Amino acid sequence: MDSLTAGTTSSCGCSTAQKVKKMRNAAGYVGGTQISRIRNVPKASSNSSGVVGVYYDRENQKWISRLTFQGKRYYLGRYDTLEKAVAARKQAEAEYFGSFLETYYPERESSDHS
Numbered sequence: 001m002d003s004l005t006a007g008t009t010s011s012c013g014c015s016t017a018q019k020v021k022k023m024r025n026a027a028g029y030v031g032g033t034q035i036s037r038i039r040n041v042p043k044a045s046s047n048s049s050g051v052v053g054v055y056y057d058r059e060n061q062k063w064i065s066r067l068t069f070q071g072k073r074y075y076l077g078r079y080d081t082l083e084k085a086v087a088a089r090k091q092a093e094a095e096y097f098g099s100f101l102e103t104y105y106p107e108r109e110s111s112d113h114s
Helices: 014-026 035-040 082-104
Strands: 054-057 062-069 072-079
Touching: 054 082, 062 082, 072 082
Parallel strands: none
Antiparallel strands: 054 062, 062 072
């Protein structure tokens, strides 16, 4: 006899899913994105570019730029220079984060989320 039918478990897992959803809402998640983390994403210790979402591909000797937003990863391209990769990342941030932040933080300037 399992714990659910024996009465030692109060839920089949539904209540856990509801608790997780409630916790995510309390943490500021909207559409799979934690709004406060858009601006405060920590830079990985292995990051050589100094910019979140931009890294160097040693095998191809190119800078790669990418962005993750609402649970989806966007590949922004491979670039010969760090400056071009950073520019692509900043442009994508403005495109994806800009309207999203305007909706949830209309008082913030768009340049605050870089």
